[in-house]
Amino acid sequence: MPTHHGAIRLGQNQYGKAENRVVRIYRDTPRHQIRDLNVSTALRGSFAEAHTSGDQQDVLPTDTQKNTVFAYAKKIGVASIEEFALALADRYLEACPAAEGARVEVDEYAWDRIQTDDPESGGAGHDHAFVRSGGGVRTTVVNVDGRGEDRVAHVVSGIKDLVVLKSTGSEFHGFLKDEYTTLKETTDRILATSLVARWRYVGTEVDWDKSYDSIRALLLQRFAEIHSLALQQTLNGMGTSVLEQHGDVAEIKFSAPNKHHFLYDLAPFGMDNPGEVFHAADRPYGLIEASVVRDEAPDAGNAWHAIPGFC
Numbered sequence: 001m002p003t004h005h006g007a008i009r010l011g012q013n014q015y016g017k018a019e020n021r022v023v024r025i026y027r028d029t030p031r032h033q034i035r036d037l038n039v040s041t042a043l044r045g046s047f048a049e050a051h052t053s054g055d056q057q058d059v060l061p062t063d064t065q066k067n068t069v070f071a072y073a074k075k076i077g078v079a080s081i082e083e084f085a086l087a088l089a090d091r092y093l094e095a096c097p098a099a100e101g102a103r104v105e106v107d108e109y110a111w112d113r114i115q116t117d118d119p120e121s122g123g124a125g126h127d128h129a130f131v132r133s134g135g136g137v138r139t140t141v142v143n144v145d146g147r148g149e150d151r152v153a154h155v156v157s158g159i160k161d162l163v164v165l166k167s168t169g170s171e172f173h174g175f176l177k178d179e180y181t182t183l184k185e186t187t188d189r190i191l192a193t194s195l196v197a198r199w200r201y202v203g204t205e206v207d208w209d210k211s212y213d214s215i216r217a218l219l220l221q222r223f224a225e226i227h228s229l230a231l232q233q234t235l236n237g238m239g240t241s242v243l244e245q246h247g248d249v250a251e252i253k254f255s256a257p258n259k260h261h262f263l264y265d266l267a268p269f270g271m272d273n274p275g276e277v278f279h280a281a282d283r284p285y286g287l288i289e290a291s292v293v294r295d296e297a298p299d300a301g302n303a304w305h306a307i308p309g310f311c
């Protein structure tokens with residue numbers, strides 16, 4: 001048995017209610033609106049006693065955190081996931097004096113109106129029937145430290161599960177080779193990924209929905225436009241465009257599995273295969289992670305606290 005020296009103490013900790021699935025319907029007119037959320041909350045601060053002696057007097061229960069999410073969906077509504085998360089974080093810090101910081105993560109699932117042939121809808125879709133949209137899950141992670149004059153708020157928003165593919169316009173060649181290299185060089189391959197992108201805002205005076213729609217559209221546009229020499233180069237190009245066009249974004253991080261599509265060998269069946277039939281390999285996948293940052297960006301502080309999956 002090795003001998004270990006030194007005192008043993010409680011390390012970093014936080015606690016909250018994960019994955020509150022709250023759906024807010026706006027039904028003030030016959031044309032309903034929906035905001036469909038997955039909200040996770042966590043408090044950090046002076047909670048040592050809860051872990052050591054088991055004294056819970058400073059602990060705002062996770063059950064209360066959950067109730068607050070649902071109560072706030074009614075009380076203040078969901079103007080945007082960022083506004084909702086910021087309001088919740090401030091509320092938890094007000095309600096729980098021992099908390100020094102609050103982290104609220106919100107995913108939002110988008111719904112489209114179902115298109116019917118009803119002439120009255122004028123092609124604008126049904127008033128109260130929806131179909132879940134593909135095309136990525138909107139995310140935000142809000143961290144608020146302190147209260148009043150000492151309050152510091154960080155917002156990292158993003159998109160995940162954005163599955164995109166180019167059937168040409170992607171090359172990969174000129175790479176380093178050793179005795180284990182078998183990969184063939186190519187000037188025409190499929191490029192596909194399930195993108196996660198998260199970007200950090202400089203402040204909180206942002207038109208959140210507009211900014212999200214614009215960055216999402218820009219990411220897709222640049223993925224389509226950039227003639228890819230590697231997924232790395234595509235990600236850097238996408239991130240650079242976001243920072244160029246959005247002065248309120250300090251940095252953007254990507255995590256992108258390279259969803260390999262291998263040309264299937266049809267020669268045994270006497271057929272050629274000029275980029276037509278592929279095996280979509282599930283795993284292993286190349287995992288490409290990159291961030292693009294603005295030199296003079298303010299310090300990230302706790303902005304990336306407990307966001308896994310990025311380098």
Ligand SMILES: O=c1[nH]c(=O)c2[nH]c(=O)[nH]c2[nH]1
Pocket residue numbers: 172183229230231232258286
């Ligand atoms: O876009 C790519 N980047 C890589 O680093 C890589 N490595 C590899 O085998 N294929 C690819 N494709």
